[in-house]
Amino acid sequence: MSDALRRVGDQWALRFERRFAHPPERVWRAITEPEHLGRWYPLTPAELAPRVGGAIVFEGEDGAPGPRAEITEFLPSRVFALREYDEETGTHGLRLELEPDGEGCRMVFTHTFADDTWAAQTETGWIACLDELGRVLDEMG
Structure with a gap:
């Protein structure tokens, strides 16, 4: 089991910490x-409806609406959480x-889920995504 993966009650959690050389407002x-x-x-x-209870609709195939998420916490420049x-x-x-x-x-990114059978693959994916976030931050104006 990876150091990033922990059992939290009846869930599993992948937790990552990253430090960025950019202020919280830019990371936000x-x-x-x-x-x-x-x-x-x-x-x-x-x-993306930027508020608690707001929906995020992701692009699906061929421009059709895809998966959805609900924003569960939204504290500007502090906390962004979704389900x-x-x-x-x-x-x-x-x-x-x-x-x-x-x-x-400093950003703490936590992903919680019920089934750990695909946790290693997900951990690898998030590491790549968070590396890309660092590049996006460096390119933002």
């Missing part, structure tokens, strides 16, 4: 604005927490 834009989110997140958002449902793997919780760290920002 990269994780909540569709034009930036779609560059590093595994799905591309077609719609996704996947027919194959069930319900997932994603939480991104930002904290100022000198001139930059």
Whole structure:
């Protein structure tokens, strides 16, 4: 079992910490604005209602609406959390927490889910996505 994977009650959680040389406000834009989110997140958002209870509709095949998520926490420049449902793997919780760290920002990213059979593959995917987030932040104006 990876150090990133832990049992939390009846769920599993992958937890990653990243430090970025960018202030929380910039990181917030990269994780909540569709034009930036779609560059590093595994799905591309077609719609995002930025509020608790707001929906995120991701692009499906051939431009049709795809998977949906519900925003469960929305504290600007601090916490962005959502709940996704996947027919194959069930319900997932994603939480991104930002904290100022000198001139930059520390982000704690946690992904919770019920079945750990695909956790290693998911961990590898998130590492690549978070690396890409760092590149997106460096390119943002």
